[in-house]
Amino acid sequence: MEFFQVVEQRHSIRNYSSRPVEPEKLNRILEAANLAPSAANLQAYEIYVVAKVKQRAALCKAAHGQGFVIVAPVSLVFCTNAARLLERFGERGRGLYSVQDATIACAYAQLAATALGLGSVWVGAxxxxxxxxxxxxxxxxxxxxxxxxxxxxxxxxxxxxxxxEDLVHPV
Ligand SMILES: Cc1cc2nc3c(=O)[nH]c(=O)nc-3n(C[C@H](O)[C@H](O)[C@H](O)COP(=O)(O)O)c2cc1C
Structure with missing residues (x-):
């Protein structure tokens, strides 16, 4: 898929079939996330892969019962790992850069999933x-x-x- 098609075709998916995600596709998604930019290339984030039903059920409960979390065959949990940049960037690294690193990687993963014909939804709650x-x-x-x-x-x-016009502010 062409890049702008991917961006335009990504929409939050909250209804999933039970069809498993092929391991090769999951790997491509993780490879795409790994290509995301990060502060000083320190990659101050970690990705946890949750695929077992028991853990998906627990994750669904943790996400305040958002039911699609248990239905989706796999969930990626993006986490900060501020220890990787604390020495270099101090508090700004801990509070901001590590969150940005994890966020950008998740955005890359979401677009990669779309490009591979898969659906996803960002869950922050x-x-x-x-x-x-x-x-x-x-x-x-x-x-x-x-x-x-x-x-x-x-x-x-x-x-x-x-x-x-509403979003962009020429200065
Ligand atoms: C920071 C953040 C938190 C979000 N949390 C949730 C969530 O907990 N549950 C959910 O169903 N969607 C969540 N979303 C998805 C948004 O609702 C969705 O991206 C937005 O409505 C735009 O729709 P679209 O993704 O289809 O373009 C979240 C998105 C972001 C970026």
Missing amino acids: FDPEEVRKIVGLPEAQQPVAILPIGYAEAEPEIRGRRTL
């Missing part, structure tokens, strides 16, 4: 402490986003956007 327990996060890491991935069962809802 979750209890971080519950997610920490499910994926076994060390204290220094923080979950930033959950990305359920799978084949869409239904057509997505198309959400509108602000106009560029």
Whole structure:
């Protein structure tokens, strides 16, 4: 798929079929995330892959019962790992860059999933402490986003956007 087609065709998918995600496709998504830019290329984030039903159920509960989290065959949990840049960037690294690193990687993964014919949805509403327990996060890491991935069962809802006139501010 051409780049702008991918960007235009990515929509949040909240209805998944039980069709598994092929390991090769999952690997391509992870490879794409790994190509994301990061502060000083220190890659201050980690990706946890949740595919077992029991853990998906726990993740669904942690995401305040958002049901598609258990239905999607796999979810990626993007977490900060500020220890990787603390020495170089101090507090700005911990509070900002590590979050940005994890966020950009998740955005790359989401676009890669679209390019491979898969659906996904960014999940930010979750209890971080519950997610920490499910994926076994060390204290220094923080979950930033959950990305359920799978084949869409239904057509997505198309959400509108602000106009560029409203969004963009020439200075
Ligand atoms: C930071 C962030 C948090 C989000 N959290 C959730 C969430 O918890 N549950 C959900 O269903 N969608 C969530 N979304 C998806 C947005 O609702 C969705 O991207 C937005 O409505 C635009 O729709 P689109 O993705 O189809 O273009 C989140 C998106 C972002 C970027």
